[in-house]
Amino acid sequence: AFNAAGLLKETGRVAYDPGFMNTANAKSAITYIDGDEGILRYRGYPIDELAEKSNFVETAYLLIYGNLPSASEYEEFETMIRRHTMVHEDFKTFFDGFPRDAHPMAVLAASVSAMSTFYSDSLDPFDDRQVEISTFRLLSKVPTLAAYAFKKSKGEPFMYPQNKLNYAENLLQMCFGFPTEEYEVDPVMAKALDTLLLLHADHEQNCSASTVRLVGSAHANIFTSISAGINALYGPLHGGANEAVLNMLRKIQAEGIEPEQFMEKVKNKEDGIRLMGFGHRVYKNYDPRARIIKKTADEVLEQMGSNNELLDIARRLEEKALADDYFIERKLYPNVDFYTGMIYKAMGFPEEMFTVLFALGRMPGWIAQWREMIQDPETKIGRPRQVYIGEGLRHYPGAK
Ligand code: ACO
Numbered sequence: 001a002f003n004a005a006g007l008l009k010e011t012g013r014v015a016y017d018p019g020f021m022n023t024a025n026a027k028s029a030i031t032y033i034d035g036d037e038g039i040l041r042y043r044g045y046p047i048d049e050l051a052e053k054s055n056f057v058e059t060a061y062l063l064i065y066g067n068l069p070s071a072s073e074y075e076e077f078e079t080m081i082r083r084h085t086m087v088h089e090d091f092k093t094f095f096d097g098f099p100r101d102a103h104p105m106a107v108l109a110a111s112v113s114a115m116s117t118f119y120s121d122s123l124d125p126f127d128d129r130q131v132e133i134s135t136f137r138l139l140s141k142v143p144t145l146a147a148y149a150f151k152k153s154k155g156e157p158f159m160y161p162q163n164k165l166n167y168a169e170n171l172l173q174m175c176f177g178f179p180t181e182e183y184e185v186d187p188v189m190a191k192a193l194d195t196l197l198l199l200h201a202d203h204e205q206n207c208s209a210s211t212v213r214l215v216g217s218a219h220a221n222i223f224t225s226i227s228a229g230i231n232a233l234y235g236p237l238h239g240g241a242n243e244a245v246l247n248m249l250r251k252i253q254a255e256g257i258e259p260e261q262f263m264e265k266v267k268n269k270e271d272g273i274r275l276m277g278f279g280h281r282v283y284k285n286y287d288p289r290a291r292i293i294k295k296t297a298d299e300v301l302e303q304m305g306s307n308n309e310l311l312d313i314a315r316r317l318e319e320k321a322l323a324d325d326y327f328i329e330r331k332l333y334p335n336v337d338f339y340t341g342m343i344y345k346a347m348g349f350p351e352e353m354f355t356v357l358f359a360l361g362r363m364p365g366w367i368a369q370w371r372e373m374i375q376d377p378e379t380k381i382g383r384p385r386q387v388y389i390g391e392g393l394r395h396y397p398g399a400k
Pocket residue numbers: 237238239241266273274275276277278279280281282330332335336337
Protein backbone atom coordinates (compact mmCIF):
# COMPACT_ATOMS: atom_id res chain seq x y z
CA ALA A 1 0.00 0.00 0.00
CA PHE A 2 3.05 2.30 -0.03
CA ASN A 3 4.04 4.44 -2.95
CA ALA A 4 7.80 4.49 -3.62
CA ALA A 5 8.43 7.42 -1.26
CA GLY A 6 6.30 5.80 1.46
CA LEU A 7 7.97 2.44 0.93
CA LEU A 8 11.40 4.04 1.26
CA LYS A 9 10.41 5.88 4.45
CA GLU A 10 8.67 2.95 6.11
CA THR A 11 10.97 0.11 5.15
CA GLY A 12 14.15 1.71 3.85
CA ARG A 13 13.47 -0.08 0.54
CA VAL A 14 12.24 0.77 -2.93
CA ALA A 15 10.89 -1.62 -5.55
CA TYR A 16 13.56 -2.37 -8.17
CA ASP A 17 11.71 -3.04 -11.42
CA PRO A 18 13.85 -2.57 -14.57
CA GLY A 19 11.71 -1.97 -17.65
CA PHE A 20 8.72 -1.40 -15.33
CA MET A 21 7.67 -4.99 -15.97
CA ASN A 22 5.52 -5.02 -12.83
CA THR A 23 4.81 -1.36 -12.29
CA ALA A 24 1.58 0.35 -13.34
CA ASN A 25 2.19 4.04 -13.89
CA ALA A 26 -1.40 4.98 -14.66
CA LYS A 27 -5.03 4.09 -14.25
CA SER A 28 -6.33 4.19 -17.80
CA ALA A 29 -9.73 3.79 -19.45
CA ILE A 30 -8.43 3.87 -23.04
CA THR A 31 -7.09 0.51 -24.21
CA TYR A 32 -7.49 -3.01 -22.85
CA ILE A 33 -5.08 -5.81 -23.73
CA ASP A 34 -5.17 -9.45 -22.63
CA GLY A 35 -2.04 -10.97 -24.12
CA ASP A 36 -2.90 -14.57 -23.22
CA GLU A 37 -6.26 -14.39 -24.92
CA GLY A 38 -5.11 -12.22 -27.85
CA ILE A 39 -7.55 -9.43 -26.96
CA LEU A 40 -7.13 -5.77 -27.92
CA ARG A 41 -9.96 -3.29 -27.33
CA TYR A 42 -10.15 0.47 -27.70
CA ARG A 43 -12.59 1.95 -25.17
CA GLY A 44 -14.20 -1.50 -24.91
CA TYR A 45 -14.62 -2.13 -28.66
CA PRO A 46 -12.76 -5.16 -30.12
CA ILE A 47 -10.08 -4.17 -32.61
CA ASP A 48 -11.45 -6.48 -35.32
CA GLU A 49 -14.90 -4.84 -35.16
CA LEU A 50 -13.35 -1.39 -35.42
CA ALA A 51 -11.09 -2.45 -38.31
CA GLU A 52 -14.09 -3.79 -40.19
CA LYS A 53 -16.72 -1.15 -39.42
CA SER A 54 -14.95 2.05 -38.39
CA ASN A 55 -12.21 4.19 -39.91
CA PHE A 56 -9.10 5.90 -38.57
CA VAL A 57 -10.66 9.32 -37.95
CA GLU A 58 -13.70 7.91 -36.17
CA THR A 59 -11.44 5.65 -34.08
CA ALA A 60 -9.31 8.69 -33.21
CA TYR A 61 -12.46 10.36 -31.88
CA LEU A 62 -13.31 7.23 -29.89
CA LEU A 63 -9.86 7.05 -28.30
CA ILE A 64 -9.69 10.74 -27.45
CA TYR A 65 -13.26 11.38 -26.26
CA GLY A 66 -14.21 7.93 -24.94
CA ASN A 67 -17.26 7.13 -27.10
CA LEU A 68 -18.09 6.72 -30.76
CA PRO A 69 -19.29 10.02 -32.27
CA SER A 70 -22.86 10.62 -33.40
CA ALA A 71 -23.23 11.32 -37.14
CA SER A 72 -23.09 15.10 -36.60
CA GLU A 73 -20.18 14.86 -34.14
CA TYR A 74 -18.28 12.76 -36.66
CA GLU A 75 -18.93 15.21 -39.45
CA GLU A 76 -17.77 18.15 -37.38
CA PHE A 77 -14.64 16.31 -36.20
CA GLU A 78 -13.73 15.03 -39.66
CA THR A 79 -14.30 18.43 -41.25
CA MET A 80 -12.09 20.13 -38.65
CA ILE A 81 -9.26 17.70 -39.41
CA ARG A 82 -9.73 18.02 -43.17
CA ARG A 83 -9.68 21.84 -43.04
CA HIS A 84 -6.66 22.34 -40.79
CA THR A 85 -4.07 20.37 -42.70
CA MET A 86 -2.10 23.39 -43.93
CA VAL A 87 0.98 24.32 -41.90
CA HIS A 88 2.44 27.79 -41.51
CA GLU A 89 4.37 28.69 -44.68
CA ASP A 90 7.49 29.41 -42.63
CA PHE A 91 7.49 25.77 -41.63
CA LYS A 92 8.74 24.96 -45.12
CA THR A 93 11.96 26.89 -44.55
CA PHE A 94 12.42 24.98 -41.28
CA PHE A 95 12.87 21.86 -43.43
CA ASP A 96 15.61 23.57 -45.47
CA GLY A 97 17.94 23.36 -42.49
CA PHE A 98 18.09 19.57 -42.46
CA PRO A 99 20.58 17.61 -44.53
CA ARG A 100 18.94 15.84 -47.44
CA ASP A 101 19.83 12.41 -46.11
CA ALA A 102 18.31 13.11 -42.67
CA HIS A 103 16.08 10.26 -41.49
CA PRO A 104 12.44 11.34 -41.94
CA MET A 105 11.63 10.08 -38.43
CA ALA A 106 14.22 12.41 -36.90
CA VAL A 107 12.85 15.26 -39.02
CA LEU A 108 9.29 14.45 -37.93
CA ALA A 109 10.23 14.45 -34.22
CA ALA A 110 12.02 17.79 -34.63
CA SER A 111 9.13 19.36 -36.54
CA VAL A 112 6.49 18.23 -34.02
CA SER A 113 8.69 19.69 -31.28
CA ALA A 114 8.84 22.91 -33.33
CA MET A 115 5.03 23.07 -33.36
CA SER A 116 5.33 24.67 -29.91
CA THR A 117 7.13 27.57 -31.58
CA PHE A 118 4.74 27.92 -34.54
CA TYR A 119 1.57 27.41 -32.49
CA SER A 120 2.45 29.03 -29.19
CA ASP A 121 -1.15 30.15 -28.65
CA SER A 122 -2.30 26.67 -27.63
CA LEU A 123 0.32 25.45 -25.16
CA ASP A 124 -1.43 25.74 -21.79
CA PRO A 125 -2.05 22.15 -20.57
CA PHE A 126 -4.82 23.32 -18.24
CA ASP A 127 -6.81 25.43 -20.71
CA ASP A 128 -9.33 23.00 -22.24
CA ARG A 129 -9.89 25.17 -25.32
CA GLN A 130 -6.18 25.34 -26.06
CA VAL A 131 -5.79 21.59 -25.56
CA GLU A 132 -8.64 21.08 -28.01
CA ILE A 133 -6.99 23.34 -30.60
CA SER A 134 -3.66 21.53 -30.17
CA THR A 135 -5.43 18.19 -30.56
CA PHE A 136 -6.75 19.23 -33.98
CA ARG A 137 -3.41 20.72 -34.94
CA LEU A 138 -1.66 17.44 -34.20
CA LEU A 139 -4.21 15.28 -35.99
CA SER A 140 -4.45 17.43 -39.09
CA LYS A 141 -1.00 19.01 -39.50
CA VAL A 142 1.38 16.17 -38.54
CA PRO A 143 0.52 14.19 -41.74
CA THR A 144 1.52 17.29 -43.72
CA LEU A 145 4.79 17.54 -41.78
CA ALA A 146 5.40 13.81 -42.30
CA ALA A 147 4.85 14.20 -46.05
CA TYR A 148 7.23 17.20 -46.09
CA ALA A 149 9.84 15.05 -44.31
CA PHE A 150 9.34 12.38 -46.99
CA LYS A 151 9.51 14.83 -49.91
CA LYS A 152 12.57 16.48 -48.39
CA SER A 153 14.36 13.10 -48.22
CA LYS A 154 13.59 12.55 -51.92
CA GLY A 155 14.48 16.08 -53.00
CA GLU A 156 10.99 16.54 -54.48
CA PRO A 157 8.69 19.57 -54.21
CA PHE A 158 6.32 19.72 -51.24
CA MET A 159 2.66 19.09 -52.02
CA TYR A 160 -0.07 21.12 -50.37
CA PRO A 161 -2.87 19.19 -48.68
CA GLN A 162 -6.23 19.14 -50.46
CA ASN A 163 -9.46 19.65 -48.53
CA LYS A 164 -11.44 17.46 -50.89
CA LEU A 165 -9.47 14.38 -49.83
CA ASN A 166 -9.94 12.35 -46.67
CA TYR A 167 -7.13 11.61 -44.20
CA ALA A 168 -5.51 8.61 -45.92
CA GLU A 169 -6.11 9.92 -49.45
CA ASN A 170 -4.49 13.22 -48.56
CA LEU A 171 -1.47 11.51 -47.08
CA LEU A 172 -0.97 9.46 -50.26
CA GLN A 173 -1.41 12.55 -52.41
CA MET A 174 1.09 14.61 -50.38
CA CYS A 175 3.65 11.79 -50.48
CA PHE A 176 3.28 10.56 -54.05
CA GLY A 177 1.75 13.48 -55.94
CA PHE A 178 3.58 16.01 -58.12
CA PRO A 179 2.58 19.63 -58.78
CA THR A 180 2.75 18.99 -62.52
CA GLU A 181 0.09 16.31 -62.66
CA GLU A 182 -3.24 15.34 -61.10
CA TYR A 183 -2.79 12.57 -58.52
CA GLU A 184 -5.30 9.76 -58.79
CA VAL A 185 -5.99 8.14 -55.45
CA ASP A 186 -6.18 4.38 -55.52
CA PRO A 187 -9.16 3.49 -53.27
CA VAL A 188 -7.74 0.07 -52.29
CA MET A 189 -4.47 1.66 -51.18
CA ALA A 190 -6.26 4.45 -49.30
CA LYS A 191 -8.49 1.94 -47.48
CA ALA A 192 -5.49 -0.28 -46.61
CA LEU A 193 -3.54 2.70 -45.28
CA ASP A 194 -6.54 3.77 -43.20
CA THR A 195 -6.80 0.25 -41.70
CA LEU A 196 -3.08 0.12 -40.88
CA LEU A 197 -3.28 3.51 -39.14
CA LEU A 198 -6.34 2.37 -37.18
CA LEU A 199 -4.62 -0.82 -36.02
CA HIS A 200 -1.69 1.20 -34.66
CA ALA A 201 -3.81 3.88 -32.99
CA ASP A 202 -3.08 2.86 -29.40
CA HIS A 203 -1.44 0.09 -27.43
CA GLU A 204 -1.70 1.27 -23.78
CA GLN A 205 1.48 1.93 -21.76
CA ASN A 206 4.16 1.02 -24.30
CA CYS A 207 7.51 2.83 -24.39
CA SER A 208 6.35 5.87 -26.41
CA ALA A 209 3.00 6.32 -24.62
CA SER A 210 4.77 6.10 -21.25
CA THR A 211 7.29 8.66 -22.51
CA VAL A 212 4.48 11.02 -23.53
CA ARG A 213 2.96 10.66 -20.05
CA LEU A 214 6.28 11.07 -18.24
CA VAL A 215 7.26 14.23 -20.11
CA GLY A 216 3.70 15.55 -19.80
CA SER A 217 3.70 14.88 -16.06
CA ALA A 218 6.16 17.78 -15.77
CA HIS A 219 3.37 19.87 -17.37
CA ALA A 220 5.27 20.09 -20.64
CA ASN A 221 2.90 21.07 -23.45
CA ILE A 222 1.29 18.43 -25.66
CA PHE A 223 3.50 19.11 -28.73
CA THR A 224 6.69 18.71 -26.69
CA SER A 225 5.39 15.61 -24.92
CA ILE A 226 4.35 13.94 -28.17
CA SER A 227 7.60 14.79 -29.94
CA ALA A 228 9.32 12.93 -27.07
CA GLY A 229 7.03 9.97 -27.79
CA ILE A 230 8.00 10.10 -31.48
CA ASN A 231 11.66 9.97 -30.46
CA ALA A 232 10.95 6.90 -28.32
CA LEU A 233 9.16 5.22 -31.23
CA TYR A 234 12.22 5.89 -33.43
CA GLY A 235 14.08 3.25 -31.37
CA PRO A 236 14.47 -0.03 -33.30
CA LEU A 237 13.15 -2.09 -30.37
CA HIS A 238 9.88 -0.19 -30.47
CA GLY A 239 8.88 1.16 -33.88
CA GLY A 240 11.49 -0.32 -36.16
CA ALA A 241 10.53 -4.01 -36.27
CA ASN A 242 8.59 -3.81 -39.56
CA GLU A 243 11.74 -2.51 -41.23
CA ALA A 244 13.65 -5.46 -39.76
CA VAL A 245 11.14 -7.93 -41.26
CA LEU A 246 11.70 -6.53 -44.71
CA ASN A 247 15.48 -6.62 -44.29
CA MET A 248 15.23 -10.28 -43.27
CA LEU A 249 13.12 -11.19 -46.33
CA ARG A 250 15.53 -9.31 -48.59
CA LYS A 251 18.48 -11.15 -47.11
CA ILE A 252 16.82 -14.52 -47.70
CA GLN A 253 16.08 -13.46 -51.28
CA ALA A 254 19.59 -12.09 -51.90
CA GLU A 255 21.33 -15.15 -50.48
CA GLY A 256 19.07 -17.37 -52.55
CA ILE A 257 18.36 -19.70 -49.63
CA GLU A 258 15.07 -21.50 -49.17
CA PRO A 259 12.81 -20.19 -46.39
CA GLU A 260 12.93 -23.70 -44.92
CA GLN A 261 16.73 -23.48 -44.63
CA PHE A 262 16.45 -20.12 -42.97
CA MET A 263 14.02 -21.59 -40.44
CA GLU A 264 16.58 -24.22 -39.50
CA LYS A 265 19.09 -21.45 -38.78
CA VAL A 266 16.54 -19.68 -36.59
CA LYS A 267 15.74 -22.85 -34.65
CA ASN A 268 19.44 -23.60 -34.17
CA LYS A 269 19.86 -20.00 -32.98
CA GLU A 270 22.71 -19.58 -35.48
CA ASP A 271 24.30 -16.14 -34.97
CA GLY A 272 21.34 -15.32 -32.71
CA ILE A 273 19.04 -15.09 -35.75
CA ARG A 274 15.35 -14.64 -34.94
CA LEU A 275 12.36 -14.82 -37.18
CA MET A 276 11.56 -11.11 -37.29
CA GLY A 277 7.87 -10.31 -37.04
CA PHE A 278 7.26 -13.32 -34.81
CA GLY A 279 6.73 -13.28 -31.05
CA HIS A 280 5.48 -10.54 -28.76
CA ARG A 281 6.16 -9.58 -25.16
CA VAL A 282 2.46 -9.35 -24.36
CA TYR A 283 0.59 -11.46 -26.94
CA LYS A 284 1.38 -15.08 -26.18
CA ASN A 285 -1.60 -16.55 -28.04
CA TYR A 286 -1.77 -14.44 -31.18
CA ASP A 287 -1.60 -10.76 -32.06
CA PRO A 288 -5.17 -9.85 -33.04
CA ARG A 289 -3.88 -7.10 -35.32
CA ALA A 290 -1.81 -9.58 -37.36
CA ARG A 291 -4.89 -11.47 -38.60
CA ILE A 292 -6.54 -8.30 -39.86
CA ILE A 293 -3.35 -7.11 -41.51
CA LYS A 294 -2.84 -10.39 -43.28
CA LYS A 295 -6.16 -9.90 -45.05
CA THR A 296 -5.21 -6.32 -45.95
CA ALA A 297 -1.87 -7.52 -47.31
CA ASP A 298 -3.62 -9.99 -49.59
CA GLU A 299 -5.94 -7.28 -50.92
CA VAL A 300 -3.22 -4.71 -51.54
CA LEU A 301 -0.78 -7.08 -53.16
CA GLU A 302 -3.46 -8.57 -55.37
CA GLN A 303 -4.50 -5.06 -56.39
CA MET A 304 -0.91 -4.15 -57.23
CA GLY A 305 -0.95 -7.20 -59.47
CA SER A 306 2.39 -8.13 -58.03
CA ASN A 307 3.47 -11.69 -57.68
CA ASN A 308 5.65 -10.37 -54.96
CA GLU A 309 8.56 -12.69 -54.26
CA LEU A 310 9.10 -11.25 -50.80
CA LEU A 311 5.49 -11.94 -49.89
CA ASP A 312 5.89 -15.47 -51.11
CA ILE A 313 8.92 -15.95 -48.86
CA ALA A 314 6.94 -14.45 -45.96
CA ARG A 315 4.03 -16.80 -46.55
CA ARG A 316 6.30 -19.83 -46.63
CA LEU A 317 8.04 -18.75 -43.43
CA GLU A 318 4.71 -18.22 -41.74
CA GLU A 319 3.26 -21.53 -42.88
CA LYS A 320 6.34 -23.39 -41.70
CA ALA A 321 6.53 -21.57 -38.34
CA LEU A 322 2.88 -22.11 -37.46
CA ALA A 323 3.30 -25.87 -37.85
CA ASP A 324 6.68 -26.12 -36.11
CA ASP A 325 7.08 -27.35 -32.52
CA TYR A 326 9.86 -24.82 -31.81
CA PHE A 327 7.42 -21.96 -32.40
CA ILE A 328 4.37 -23.70 -30.92
CA GLU A 329 6.13 -24.54 -27.64
CA ARG A 330 7.42 -20.98 -27.26
CA LYS A 331 4.05 -19.46 -28.22
CA LEU A 332 5.55 -17.52 -31.13
CA TYR A 333 2.98 -16.18 -33.60
CA PRO A 334 3.18 -13.52 -36.32
CA ASN A 335 2.91 -10.02 -34.81
CA VAL A 336 1.53 -6.86 -36.40
CA ASP A 337 4.86 -6.04 -38.01
CA PHE A 338 5.12 -9.24 -40.01
CA TYR A 339 2.99 -7.81 -42.82
CA THR A 340 3.00 -4.03 -42.40
CA GLY A 341 6.41 -3.50 -44.00
CA MET A 342 5.39 -5.42 -47.11
CA ILE A 343 2.18 -3.45 -47.47
CA TYR A 344 3.96 -0.11 -47.08
CA LYS A 345 6.58 -1.22 -49.57
CA ALA A 346 3.90 -2.23 -52.08
CA MET A 347 2.37 1.23 -51.66
CA GLY A 348 5.71 2.76 -52.66
CA PHE A 349 7.03 3.88 -49.26
CA PRO A 350 10.75 3.36 -48.61
CA GLU A 351 11.82 1.65 -45.36
CA GLU A 352 12.69 4.94 -43.60
CA MET A 353 9.03 5.95 -43.81
CA PHE A 354 7.64 2.87 -42.04
CA THR A 355 8.11 4.23 -38.53
CA VAL A 356 6.84 7.64 -39.63
CA LEU A 357 3.59 5.95 -40.69
CA PHE A 358 3.49 4.13 -37.36
CA ALA A 359 3.80 7.55 -35.65
CA LEU A 360 0.87 8.95 -37.65
CA GLY A 361 -1.24 5.95 -36.65
CA ARG A 362 -0.26 6.24 -32.98
CA MET A 363 -1.05 9.98 -32.81
CA PRO A 364 -4.64 9.60 -31.45
CA GLY A 365 -3.36 7.21 -28.77
CA TRP A 366 -0.63 9.61 -27.62
CA ILE A 367 -3.12 12.47 -27.55
CA ALA A 368 -5.65 10.41 -25.57
CA GLN A 369 -2.94 9.24 -23.13
CA TRP A 370 -1.63 12.78 -22.59
CA ARG A 371 -5.13 14.19 -22.06
CA GLU A 372 -6.07 11.42 -19.63
CA MET A 373 -2.82 11.98 -17.71
CA ILE A 374 -3.25 15.76 -17.46
CA GLN A 375 -6.88 15.48 -16.33
CA ASP A 376 -6.20 12.80 -13.71
CA PRO A 377 -6.01 14.39 -10.24
CA GLU A 378 -3.82 11.48 -9.11
CA THR A 379 -1.08 12.29 -11.66
CA LYS A 380 2.23 13.19 -10.08
CA ILE A 381 5.43 14.21 -11.80
CA GLY A 382 7.11 10.98 -12.97
CA ARG A 383 10.15 10.48 -10.80
CA PRO A 384 11.45 6.91 -10.38
CA ARG A 385 13.79 6.02 -7.54
CA GLN A 386 17.12 4.27 -8.03
CA VAL A 387 19.28 1.68 -6.33
CA TYR A 388 22.59 3.47 -5.89
CA ILE A 389 25.59 1.22 -6.60
CA GLY A 390 28.34 3.83 -6.90
CA GLU A 391 31.24 4.89 -4.65
CA GLY A 392 30.81 5.76 -1.00
CA LEU A 393 32.00 9.15 0.21
CA ARG A 394 35.49 10.10 -1.00
CA HIS A 395 37.33 13.40 -1.00
CA TYR A 396 38.75 15.53 -3.78
CA PRO A 397 42.59 15.63 -3.49
CA GLY A 398 43.53 18.43 -1.10
CA ALA A 399 39.96 18.97 0.10
CA LYS A 400 40.67 17.44 3.52
N1 ACO B 1 12.36 -16.13 -33.54
C1 ACO B 1 12.93 -17.21 -32.96
N2 ACO B 1 12.91 -17.47 -31.64
C2 ACO B 1 12.30 -16.57 -30.86
C3 ACO B 1 11.68 -15.42 -31.38
C4 ACO B 1 11.72 -15.22 -32.77
N3 ACO B 1 11.15 -14.14 -33.33
N4 ACO B 1 11.13 -14.71 -30.37
C5 ACO B 1 11.40 -15.38 -29.26
N5 ACO B 1 12.10 -16.52 -29.54
C6 ACO B 1 12.53 -17.57 -28.61
C7 ACO B 1 13.71 -17.13 -27.79
O1 ACO B 1 14.92 -17.49 -28.39
C8 ACO B 1 13.46 -17.88 -26.50
O2 ACO B 1 13.84 -19.22 -26.70
P1 ACO B 1 14.53 -20.08 -25.51
O3 ACO B 1 13.46 -20.21 -24.47
O4 ACO B 1 14.92 -21.37 -26.17
O5 ACO B 1 15.70 -19.28 -25.05
C9 ACO B 1 11.95 -17.84 -26.35
O6 ACO B 1 11.45 -17.75 -27.69
C10 ACO B 1 11.42 -16.67 -25.52
O7 ACO B 1 11.98 -15.47 -26.07
P2 ACO B 1 12.09 -14.10 -25.27
O8 ACO B 1 13.09 -13.23 -25.94
O9 ACO B 1 12.27 -14.38 -23.80
O10 ACO B 1 10.61 -13.52 -25.46
P3 ACO B 1 10.16 -12.04 -25.16
O11 ACO B 1 8.74 -12.08 -24.84
O12 ACO B 1 11.09 -11.38 -24.20
O13 ACO B 1 10.45 -11.33 -26.58
C11 ACO B 1 10.14 -10.27 -28.64
C12 ACO B 1 9.47 -10.79 -27.36
C13 ACO B 1 11.26 -9.26 -28.29
C14 ACO B 1 9.11 -9.55 -29.50
C15 ACO B 1 10.75 -11.47 -29.41
O14 ACO B 1 9.72 -12.41 -29.69
C16 ACO B 1 11.48 -11.07 -30.68
O15 ACO B 1 12.67 -10.73 -30.63
N6 ACO B 1 10.78 -11.08 -31.88
C17 ACO B 1 11.36 -10.66 -33.11
C18 ACO B 1 11.36 -9.15 -33.22
C19 ACO B 1 9.96 -8.57 -33.49
O16 ACO B 1 9.23 -9.03 -34.36
N7 ACO B 1 9.61 -7.51 -32.74
C20 ACO B 1 8.31 -6.83 -32.91
C21 ACO B 1 7.47 -6.90 -31.68
S1 ACO B 1 5.86 -6.24 -32.01
C22 ACO B 1 5.99 -4.58 -31.92
O17 ACO B 1 6.93 -4.03 -31.43
C23 ACO B 1 4.87 -3.74 -32.45
